[in-house]
Every structure is written in structure tokens, then in C-alpha cells.
Amino acid sequence: MPQPLIRPSDGELAILRVLWSRGLSTVREVHDELLKEREMGYTTVLKLMQIMVEKGLVTRDESSRTHIYQAAQGEESTQSCLLNDLLQKAFEGSAKSLVVRALSNTKSSDTELDEIQAYLDLLKARKP
Amino acid sequence: MPQPLIRPSDGELAILRVLWSRGLSTVREVHDELLKEREMGYTTVLKLMQIMVEKGLVTRDESSRTHIYQAAQGEESTQSCLLNDLLQKAFEGSAKSLVVRALSNTKSSDTELDEIQAYLDLLKARKP
DNA sequence: AGTTGTCAACGAAGGGGTTCGTATTTTGTC
DNA sequence: GACAAAATACGAACCCCTTCGTTGACAACT
Incomplete structure (x- = not known):
């Protein structure tokens, strides 16, 4: 457990x-x-x-x-x-809402945005 | 104010x-x-x-x-x-950490991932 | 008019988190 | 050994959140 x-x-x-x-x-x-x-x-x-x-x-x-x-x-x-x-x-359980709100909230650097992008790509690649 | x-x-x-x-x-x-x-x-x-x-x-x-x-x-x-x-x-103020943690936490649908992707692109485009 | 129902107001109680003063025990120093 | 420093343990107090019972005012219905 x-x-x-x-x-x-x-x-x-x-x-x-x-x-x-x-x-x-x-x-x-x-x-x-x-x-x-x-x-x-x-x-x-x-x-x-x-x-x-x-x-x-x-x-x-x-x-x-x-x-x-x-x-x-x-x-x-x-x-x-x-x-x-x-x-x-x-957020009613919607991760998308949460993520978008978090991103719109703070000024993230280009580097950070790129890293998030990379992680997104990774997630997508894992999907069948 | x-x-x-x-x-x-x-x-x-x-x-x-x-x-x-x-x-x-x-x-x-x-x-x-x-x-x-x-x-x-x-x-x-x-x-x-x-x-x-x-x-x-x-x-x-x-x-x-x-x-x-x-x-x-x-x-x-x-x-x-x-x-x-x-x-x-x-999260020590790191929006990137928060977003990555949120994404890794929940099984988001492909559609949701795409929407997040689109929002990311939007953010990047706005940058000088 | 009287009864019943609905509503706002108030106060009290309980639980959790936070804060700290005091007491007790242990360690180290002269 | 006596004394000071440091650590733990304990308990009380306070505040906030939550919960609800009770009361009193107002309304509606008969």
C-alpha cells in the first residue's frame, strides 16, 4: 500500500x-x-x-x-x-484549468516555458 | 488599486x-x-x-x-x-515545478494536453 | 387572531494550529 | 560537586474555522 x-x-x-x-x-x-x-x-x-x-x-x-x-x-x-x-x-478537478491559471499568473522565463514544453512532449509521446 | x-x-x-x-x-x-x-x-x-x-x-x-x-x-x-x-x-515560487508536478499527477486527456500546448505557444508568441 | 413555517441573528462549543512560559532532565565546565 | 547551558516535555492560552441550538422577527395560511 x-x-x-x-x-x-x-x-x-x-x-x-x-x-x-x-x-x-x-x-x-x-x-x-x-x-x-x-x-x-x-x-x-x-x-x-x-x-x-x-x-x-x-x-x-x-x-x-x-x-x-x-x-x-x-x-x-x-x-x-x-x-x-x-x-x-x-478547479473542479481540471488539471488543465489549474495549469493554465498557474501559467497566466506568473511571468515564466523562456527557459522555463521550454522545459514545460519538453515535459508536455514527453507525456504525449508516452501515450499509445 | x-x-x-x-x-x-x-x-x-x-x-x-x-x-x-x-x-x-x-x-x-x-x-x-x-x-x-x-x-x-x-x-x-x-x-x-x-x-x-x-x-x-x-x-x-x-x-x-x-x-x-x-x-x-x-x-x-x-x-x-x-x-x-x-x-x-x-514550490519555492517556481511555476515550472508546480506545473510539471500537476501534469505528472493526473492523467490528462490528449485533448487537454493539446489545449495546454496551445496556451504555451500563445505565451511564447507574446514574448519579444 | 392564532398557528405554523421561514429567516436572520446570536452565542456557545469543539477542534486544530500556533505560540510560548515553565518545569525537568541532561550535559558540560569550573 | 556546584553551577550554567541546552534540550525535551508539558500545559495553557489564543485564534480561526466549523458546527449547531436557540431566540426573535416576520410571513403566510386557516
Whole structure:
């Protein structure tokens, strides 16, 4: 069976972002990283990460005094989860609508457009 | 200046969906529509819509006894708002990542892929 | 006129997320 | 060993969202 795939809250997502980019990390390391974006207490991050353990969003190694955390689900899986949620709730399940809206929204570079194009071609080629 | 553009919650979004598709509606009409999807009390919808008035998500005509509501912001603006939010929080602002993830996620029909393709071409053509 | 039905308004309660202060335990230093 | 620093654990508080029961006003019907 596939993973449970839990939809993280905003605060949890901020922590996951740090874990994805840093890999194995302590609470202090995550806190230091988050401080670069906004002010928040150390225990706030700690509490959040403890809850995330219970939810299964992260795992931790408790063998040493300072616990070491890591994300339990990958960045791509989580992105898919959040995207699917938004897709159903705001786009009636139409991926096309979502993609077009996303493209019209932001100024993408030519390079990016080309990469999307390439991916589209790949998808089409795969079809029978 | 552009509209404030408020990010609706899940419950609010469900109501907005009804208002977008129905146009001017009473609380009862919205409630009846939502009942098709899931069970919920009339006053629950009423309360939500009252709060949405305060937030500016909907407007209402109170001239008659049964108030008549309508969405204050368009569907597309709201989609953009939600999409931008997700873009920043889960995709580091990269529209390309988001689009690719969305495409890889869902089985889009050939027709849809073609439409996306056409939109891509349009975007490219607009570039200098 | 009285009863029944519909509606808006209000308040309260519960759950989840976020924040942080405090207490406790462990580690390291003098 | 005493003291300071660092980490975890715990619990409380707050806010937002959601849900609904109750109340009071208005309307319609008999």
C-alpha cells in the first residue's frame, strides 16, 4: 500500500521545507533556519515538530540527547498531495484549468516555458 | 488599486463555488446545493455566509427579508490567489515545478494536453 | 387572531494550529 | 560537586474555522 500522505499545515510545511533542504536536522538547526524568515521562539518549533512526529510527518532518532529529525514523506509526494487538494477544491478537478491559471499568473522565463514544453512532449509521446 | 483578494477557507470556498455557478443566491439555495455533497445544517451555512460578508468575500442585498448573496471576487482571481499561496509555500515560487508536478499527477486527456500546448505557444508568441 | 413555517441573528462549543512560559532532565565546565 | 547551558516535555492560552441550538422577527395560511 502507498504511504498515508498527510496534508501538512502551513507551519508544518515551513519545517518540512527546512528538513528537505538540510536533510537530518536538530530542532535548533531548523529553528535557526526559520529565524531567517521570521521571528519565532525555539519552543514553538520544538512543539510543532513533536506534534509532527505523532502525526507521522517526520521521524526522529532519539538515541542521543539531542534528537535528530528527518522528513517522513518526500517533497514531491507532499507537493502532489497539496496540489490534488487544491485541484479538487478550487478547479473542479481540471488539471488543465489549474495549469493554465498557474501559467497566466506568473511571468515564466523562456527557459522555463521550454522545459514545460519538453515535459508536455514527453507525456504525449508516452501515450499509445 | 487591485482588490484586497482574500484567501478563503475550505468551507468558504465551497460556498463560493455555489455562488459562482448559480449567481445571485439565497442562503437556502446555497444550502440545498451543498446538501448534494455532504450533510450540514442550514444555520451552519448561514453563519459562514454572514462571516463572509464581514470579510468581504461576498456581498448581499438586504432590501427584502430573505437576503440575496453574491460572490465579491471572481473565480479566476480566487484561483490565482490560492495558487500563488501554494506556489510560495510548497514550490519555492517556481511555476515550472508546480506545473510539471500537476501534469505528472493526473492523467490528462490528449485533448487537454493539446489545449495546454496551445496556451504555451500563445505565451511564447507574446514574448519579444 | 392564532398557528405554523421561514429567516436572520446570536452565542456557545469543539477542534486544530500556533505560540510560548515553565518545569525537568541532561550535559558540560569550573 | 556546584553551577550554567541546552534540550525535551508539558500545559495553557489564543485564534480561526466549523458546527449547531436557540431566540426573535416576520410571513403566510386557516
